[in-house]
Structures are given as C-alpha cells and as structure tokens.
Amino acid sequence: MLALRLPPEIEKRLDILAKKTGRTKSFYAREAILRHIEDLEDYHLATRRLERGGPTIPLDDLEAEARGSA
Numbered sequence: 001m002l003a004l005r006l007p008p009e010i011e012k013r014l015d016i017l018a019k020k021t022g023r024t025k026s027f028y029a030r031e032a033i034l035r036h037i038e039d040l041e042d043y044h045l046a047t048r049r050l051e052r053g054g055p056t057i058p059l060d061d062l063e064a065e066a067r068g069s070a
Contacts, residue, residue, distance in 0.1 A: 004029075 006014065018025045050056075 014025045014028055017023075017028060
C-alpha cells in the first residue's frame with residue numbers, strides 16, 4: 001500500500017481526469033509511476049556510474065551502433 005500527498009492543483013487535475021474517464025485516481029497514479037520508474041532508475045544508475053568515473057560513450061556512437069544493428 002502506498003499513500004502520498006499531492007499538491008492541491010495536481011490532486012484537482014487528477015480528480016477531474018478520473019471523473020471524465022470513469023477511472024480511479026489510483027489508476028492514473030499507478031500508470032504514471034509505471035511509465036516513469038524505468039527512466040528514474042536509469043537516471044540514478046547513470047549518475048552512480050558517472051560518479052565512479054571511467055570511460056564514457058558519446059551519444060552519437062550509441063545511436064550509430066543502434067542504427068547498424070537495426
């Protein structure tokens with residue numbers, strides 16, 4: 001179980017959305033978490049790796065590699 005407090009304006013928007021769509025506020029809160037948790041995990045992993053130092057890979061190289069394997 002998870003309980004959280006939201007700023008009043010966000011709570012109001014969430015309530016309006018839930019009423020318009022017939023879904024619960026919990027449904028939308030769960031969806032938001034599920035959609036963004038992987039990005040947050042990736043961010044923290046990248047931050048820890050940068051703090052440790054070591055080699056980095058330029059984004060252009062990663063994109064070129066991805067295009068080559070597609």
